[in-house]
Amino acid sequence: MFRFRIIKRDAKSLARFGLLITPRGAVETPVFMPVGTQGTVKAMLPEMVSGLGYKIILGNTYHLLLRPGPEIIEKAGGLHAFMNWRGLILTDSGGFQVYSLAKLRKILEDGILFQSHIDGNQYLLTPELSLEVQLRLCSDILMVLDTCIPYPSDREEVKALTQLTHRWAERSLEFWQCQKTEGRAIFGIIQGGMWEDLRGESAKSIGSLPFDGVAIGGLSVGEPCEIRNRMVEISVSHLPEEKPRYLMGIGTPLDIVDAVMRGVDLFDCVLPTRNARRGTIFTSQGLLSIKQAALKEDFSPLDPYCSCYTCRNYTRAYLRHLFMSKELLVYTLLTLHNLSYYGKIIKTIRNSLTKGTLQELRDHLATLYSKYNQEEEDGSE
Amino acid sequence: MFRFRIIKRDAKSLARFGLLITPRGAVETPVFMPVGTQGTVKAMLPEMVSGLGYKIILGNTYHLLLRPGPEIIEKAGGLHAFMNWRGLILTDSGGFQVYSLAKLRKILEDGILFQSHIDGNQYLLTPELSLEVQLRLCSDILMVLDTCIPYPSDREEVKALTQLTHRWAERSLEFWQCQKTEGRAIFGIIQGGMWEDLRGESAKSIGSLPFDGVAIGGLSVGEPCEIRNRMVEISVSHLPEEKPRYLMGIGTPLDIVDAVMRGVDLFDCVLPTRNARRGTIFTSQGLLSIKQAALKEDFSPLDPYCSCYTCRNYTRAYLRHLFMSKELLVYTLLTLHNLSYYGKIIKTIRNSLTKGTLQELRDHLATLYSKYNQEEEDGSE
Numbered sequence: 001m002f003r004f005r006i007i008k009r010d011a012k013s014l015a016r017f018g019l020l021i022t023p024r025g026a027v028e029t030p031v032f033m034p035v036g037t038q039g040t041v042k043a044m045l046p047e048m049v050s051g052l053g054y055k056i057i058l059g060n061t062y063h064l065l066l067r068p069g070p071e072i073i074e075k076a077g078g079l080h081a082f083m084n085w086r087g088l089i090l091t092d093s094g095g096f097q098v099y100s101l102a103k104l105r106k107i108l109e110d111g112i113l114f115q116s117h118i119d120g121n122q123y124l125l126t127p128e129l130s131l132e133v134q135l136r137l138c139s140d141i142l143m144v145l146d147t148c149i150p151y152p153s154d155r156e157e158v159k160a161l162t163q164l165t166h167r168w169a170e171r172s173l174e175f176w177q178c179q180k181t182e183g184r185a186i187f188g189i190i191q192g193g194m195w196e197d198l199r200g201e202s203a204k205s206i207g208s209l210p211f212d213g214v215a216i217g218g219l220s221v222g223e224p225c226e227i228r229n230r231m232v233e234i235s236v237s238h239l240p241e242e243k244p245r246y247l248m249g250i251g252t253p254l255d256i257v258d259a260v261m262r263g264v265d266l267f268d269c270v271l272p273t274r275n276a277r278r279g280t281i282f283t284s285q286g287l288l289s290i291k292q293a294a295l296k297e298d299f300s301p302l303d304p305y306c307s308c309y310t311c312r313n314y315t316r317a318y319l320r321h322l323f324m325s326k327e328l329l330v331y332t333l334l335t336l337h338n339l340s341y342y343g344k345i346i347k348t349i350r351n352s353l354t355k356g357t358l359q360e361l362r363d364h365l366a367t368l369y370s371k372y373n374q375e376e377e378d379g380s381e
Numbered sequence: 382m383f384r385f386r387i388i389k390r391d392a393k394s395l396a397r398f399g400l401l402i403t404p405r406g407a408v409e410t411p412v413f414m415p416v417g418t419q420g421t422v423k424a425m426l427p428e429m430v431s432g433l434g435y436k437i438i439l440g441n442t443y444h445l446l447l448r449p450g451p452e453i454i455e456k457a458g459g460l461h462a463f464m465n466w467r468g469l470i471l472t473d474s475g476g477f478q479v480y481s482l483a484k485l486r487k488i489l490e491d492g493i494l495f496q497s498h499i500d501g502n503q504y505l506l507t508p509e510l511s512l513e514v515q516l517r518l519c520s521d522i523l524m525v526l527d528t529c530i531p532y533p534s535d536r537e538e539v540k541a542l543t544q545l546t547h548r549w550a551e552r553s554l555e556f557w558q559c560q561k562t563e564g565r566a567i568f569g570i571i572q573g574g575m576w577e578d579l580r581g582e583s584a585k586s587i588g589s590l591p592f593d594g595v596a597i598g599g600l601s602v603g604e605p606c607e608i609r610n611r612m613v614e615i616s617v618s619h620l621p622e623e624k625p626r627y628l629m630g631i632g633t634p635l636d637i638v639d640a641v642m643r644g645v646d647l648f649d650c651v652l653p654t655r656n657a658r659r660g661t662i663f664t665s666q667g668l669l670s671i672k673q674a675a676l677k678e679d680f681s682p683l684d685p686y687c688s689c690y691t692c693r694n695y696t697r698a699y700l701r702h703l704f705m706s707k708e709l710l711v712y713t714l715l716t717l718h719n720l721s722y723y724g725k726i727i728k729t730i731r732n733s734l735t736k737g738t739l740q741e742l743r744d745h746l747a748t749l750y751s752k753y754n755q756e757e758e759d760g761s762e
Binding site for chain 1: 419420421423424425426448449453456457463464465677678680694695696698699701702703705706708709710712713
């Protein structure tokens, strides 16, 4: 059985410390999920990811549907066995990647018609097909298909697409109830664009359906973070207390603590992994570019306050050398460090929550990241 | 002190089982050295390399001279500290890479004038500079600068370049005797092209100088393997028994056993690592291409007789998926497997040598690799 239990509430904010309990193990929340788009957290052995304390990762249905295809992963015994991952897997519905990556996309009442960005093959992704694929992947937490709404969009378009998302949510639940789903969870997704009333209605509508959890979708599409925070507040205000809340695709450490204080429990984001591959490092002093010439003879670790494998064994000078030489090892070493940083941040958030010091942590993270905006998500990891 | 001790000789061939004894540890020979061109064995954590039983790797002086530069590695405490490698390091002289990679190369009496393939900067690599760089890298086994000779070349050219190599060898020893070199070893290099008499003279000449070991250079430049084997035989026949012999840049498992039976002790080659990155896998049944469609639903390991980390945890179908998706993790997993294979081959060679069954092993490897020729070396790893 899948359950969510709230262990402790913050007295000064809406933050909650909770437990996701599943047949595959329990996960403390707030939790951050590294992104494993194509059946791998890029450049990481699965043991490295679990060794950093991560117990749940995200897989992308769109990518795995196109390659290698759900039938192969099903035959392999599911995505966990296929990729040698012993923790939990949450899969998205594919809707966001169809929106951001696919060619010739067309939204129909029945689903989304699109062409693969890999081979041009045509697919019709329906709410039912998305769940069927996720079930074949053996996902632990499945997301329903939603429609992605560009920002800015006019009110009528947002309204129509949000209502379509609601109809798909109901179809998804009908389909779900006829499947073997024991031990798995299904999450609905709120849309509503950046219109406060439409967001509120969407949250009310999705929150009232018998989903195991609710995701806040359609954010991190280029909106200012004040608007995003407001949309999170409105969404959460209409959601039932007892269900886990997942803010999709977000964000910087500051974004995450801001959302935790507004009542969000689950997060995923490509930032730690993608930034690592681009040479941007998270440190206790803020961001560091590994490319800068100043590091050429810097024999200190990436972060003097970090004890990850990379910081224990390698210098900035060496990592810069590998990066400038495009040596494969550097992507592993930098990703490991950035994921270690995110793992510590989310743990610190949980600790601060139980100690009642979230605001102090938030103020500290604001000094490091208030000027750093996550780029618009493009779903590509 | 650096020493080489021969423990056992094969009764049926010239093969020897020996020990390289250095202040940084002892290494059994015949030994295979993975190539770590730019201060990293590509896509491998150093612990993965040592975990496979490797105790010595090769570093490329040409690459490290150009980037990051010997002064940085020296300040880092040497190449071992820089790259977090606790074993031994043999460095080449840079001559071969200048020959194969640099632009506008000109061989002068004093050394080789060339332009960096990275930034076009001009360098004059002399025998003295090569050793100075290798000493600053803190190499355990240093190679003298030699001249590389294209194949085929006319006799006069081969003769002139071989004689220049000999003059450089003598200059190298003069320079060496004025340096702090305790615990380090210096190897001379035989040239002579594919001319039996010139090879023999070169071996006699280099073999008579007070080097700690002797390398057989100028092979794997496009010659048929019968000629190569003959050149190895001639070289070895003129070398002192008590010094270790190193066949540079070679080769397939069959090439290695052939050279072991002709009296060679040390080997390095990019084949296991480069092939891995290109999707060509060494298995107990011969070569396997990871790209082939037949592996799409093949849930067996790369090699059913292999117990490496990759074979214990991943299927051909998964590795093919990662390879087709250009996922970084695959280069690590395939390199680990291929290096595991080479590690087992060289161990089997040592075991067969002590049991007197080298010929049987050679016959077996011939069934797997007699049609597989290593591509011409290009020094790029």
